Amino acid sequence: MAPSPEPGTLALLAAAVVAAGASLVVLYTLRLGAPPWPSSPRARHAVMAALPAQVEGAILELGCGWGGLALALAARYPDRPVVGVELSPIPWAVARLRAWASRRKNLTVRRADLHQVDVARAGLIVCYLHREAMTRLAIRMRREAPPGAVVVSNSFGLGDWTPEARVPIGDGFGGVVLVYRVPPLSPPSARYNA
Template sequence: MEIAALVVLAVVLVVGASILWSTLRTGMPPMPSLGRAPRAMLELVEAPPEGGIADMGSGWGTLAIRFARRFPRTQVVGYEVSFFPWLVSVLLARLMRLENLRFHRRDFREADLDGVEVLLCYLMPEGMQAVQQRLERDPGSVRWVISHCFALRGREPETVSELPDLYATRIYRYRYQ
């Protein structure tokens, strides 16, 4: 029994260290979008997009999975740097047989946005600034940016939804082009 406990402890430490390392490297932890926020974000995409959907910093995959299930004919891609959240996302997508969903273990700043119409974000302010810089450099076909909690500085959102939760969480939708 002691060996099993040591193995579990070692796995927890390795996973924790891996997540801590990627958080320190990027300044953004892999946080899942929970509660009412994913539903509110889904409601802001009123019809299936003509282009794809990209989750910038997909964490554990929960948001990308919801969008892939809601829009089964739309290609959804998630970008995540942290190894274990990325791995969980890939395994969940395979278990759920979501053929329209892919996860890349890559920094979203290097994402290929060709053919992407909707960007999903649940990033810290620094991450949102990186998204904004990325879009200023090359917006591709991006028409909408939907952000959980954090706004794009200097841009006026088309819609701001305030959720009836403890934190009065805000969901922002920006028309980009």
């Protein structure tokens, strides 16, 4: 019989795995400009309050982190496909595991760059990112998202768009969840040159 490893060796191995995982999280935070910091319970409550009653099309959570909000979205819209998108490998793996464990058939978690994800069939986009990512997203939404699609963003505005609603988070810092709607189609020249 092979000798079992010393408890000290196992502890060292576990510490090395945790350190490698933490380093990967830090590296991706630096690369993407956003930590996998989940929406606070108050912010999540405000996001849920800001959601439309009905959604046409798919629901995307862009930058879904550890998957908590994606799970809540899948529970809220059981007859809609919900796709959580995350590039950072450790949060993505955890979100995927949580989606699998939840057995929610309408929830998938993809490892992808949110700036490459197709938004043409989205009816609702939920995000908690940062200013630069939202500016890029605003340009793509104007060009590619279907008219009427709703964007719900925790804290960060969608470029120069005007929100149709602001839901206070009630965090004592004036935090808000912003709600936007993709406008009706404008003439192609205006839509594509914007």
